[in-house]
Structure formats: C-alpha cells, structure tokens
Amino acid sequence: MAEIKWTKQAADDFESIMQFIALDSEHYAQLFAADIIEVIERLSEFPESGRTVPEVHMNEIREVLFGNYRIIYRFKKDIVEILTIYHGSRILDPKKLN
16 A cells, blocks of 8 residues: 655645635535545555656656546655646646656
C-alpha cells in the first residue's frame, strides 16, 4: 500500500476549489471534498490505475479524472504524491508539476 502525500500546490488547489463551490453551496462543497478524498485514498491501493499525463510523457506522472477535474500525481516506489488538482478546461503547464 502506497503512502499518500500532498504538495503545497495540491493542497492550495483543493482549498481553492472548495471555496469556489462553497460560494453556491457549502453542502455540495463538502460532498465534493469527500468524493475527491475517496478517489485519492484509492490511489494508495491502486497507484498505477491513473493514466500517464499526455502533456508530460513521464510514466511516474499520472492522473485520474474526477468529473471536470484532473488529479495529477507522481508515483515512485511506495509514495503517491498529489501534485495538483486541475480543472480540465484549463491548459496544463507541465513546468508546474515539479
């Protein structure tokens, strides 16, 4: 089972998304948060379940999709490092995945 770690960028992204959703509904923000956490926790058991990120072409940088969001992570050995949570309509800058 892999350990889950969050980068500061990913934690900030998560917080920003939650605040945005909460502007309309605190309830739906909490539901969304629970669902995102569940998807990320599943990565501890299935860390290679995500696809490689097309913009990066590096096997250790992977993503899982959840609704309109891309959960981008790095998998090495026994660690899943959440790099960012990104809205799919935005252009991903691969330089920000370090």
